[in-house]
Amino acid sequence: MYQLDDQRTAKKFAGKMVKVSGTVDTTSDSIHVTEIKAAS
Numbered sequence: 330m331y332q333l334d335d336q337r338t339a340k341k342f343a344g345k346m347v348k349v350s351g352t353v354d355t356t357s358d359s360i361h362v363t364e365i366k367a368a369s
Contacts, residue, residue: 332359334360341365345368346367347365350365
């Protein structure tokens with residue numbers, strides 16, 4: 330399981346299906362978010 334580094338942006342999509350783009354940082358088990366958008 331990974332944590333998103335940008336929780337404020339992710340909060341806008343709470344409870345919705347989304348597509349998250351970014352890079353994985355395995356040393357901190359997080360994803361550096363570059364984009365979050367609604368899933369189609």
